[in-house]
Amino acid sequence: MSHASMPGVSSPQIGRDTTRAARPNATALPAKDPAVCPTDDEAQVPRKPPKNKRSLDYVWRSGVAGGLAGCAAKTVVAPLDRVKILFQSHNPHFIKYTGSWLGVSEAMKAIYQQDGPTGLFRGHSATLLRIFPYAAIKFLAYEQIRAIVIPNKEHETPFRRLISGSLAGVTSVFFTYPLEVIRVRLAFETKKESRSSLRSICKQIYDEQQKPRTVAGPVGEPLPVVPARPGLTNFYRGFSPTLLGMLPYAGMSFLTHDTAGDLLRHPKIAKWTTLPQSENAPAGKAAPLRSWAELFAGGVAGLVSQTASYPLEVIRRRMQVGGAVGDGHRMRIGETAGIIMRERGLRGFFVGLTIGYAKVVPLVAASFYTYERLKTWFGI
16 A cells, blocks of 8 residues: 555655756746857847947948948939030030930930940949048938937937938938049040040149120129139039939938838838838838838839929039130039020929939939948848
8 A cells, every 4th residue: 555655645746846846947947048148148139138339349230231221323324414414514415315315326326336434334433432421421420310300210200301301311411522523524435536535634624714804883894703713612603503403312212211111111002012020120111011012102202302403413513614615614503504494494493303213213222222231231
């Protein structure tokens, strides 16, 4: 009997002992995880909370992502960009092609026949030298300024998005504008026998000096106007309309992209427009859009921003090539606008707009798409 009762007795005892042994183990398991891999919990810390946008790690990652996005986008539309500059700057050899889509294709054909495929990428090396720092500063500045202007969701309004984008655009233009002037000059040249190198173009712009001229005085007497001296200021031809144009362009671009992204992430359609969140995504980051949705949001942003800023862009192009055509004097915004109005009326401010759409829509779409994908890849 004693042997018969032993299993009955020992089983509960063993069960009780097992229970007692299991309880401390169960409670101790969470404490033992760090001992097994002490860095596990620490490794999760950067992923869980939002990224510190003012950290050096975030700054270089967002800057590199923005610069590469700009280079990729500009390469896609380089041939259209060359033709658009020739149209906007009223190049005498290409006036006959303006005004129609057929003219765009004919202009590209003429460039190809004269210079070959490389002619369509004339000035592209200067473009890449300019666009990497320009796009890097623009996207980096937007992230930093947005973090200040929109510290949390409660402060996120269309106006604050517009201001953040506008200030980011102005910041990037200020630091990279001289490279833009060089690029436009290289793209403006069409004579094959007198190609200018990058160095010669820089020297030409630096040495340019407007011719002396006179203006009417208060009593009708001519007063001499002292011409501007050659120097670094020549690299900032058309800078004023650029700043004015960048306010609506960059502002509307970021505003429209972010707004379109919010609409495409609406819960009712999110399963068709968004991708699963990556494991290294910081907390609070919106789900990434599918490729077609991201390209669509960027394309709409390009369409809206181009329409809002195009007249000032035309004025800027004419001012930038002011030293290459006419008497060489530095024209002001009002003077340039008056010349355009006399030449072609209101239509003159929208010359090349159709090709502008064809260029900017894929440009902005590719730029935002590449930037957002690189941000995901970089874990920011």
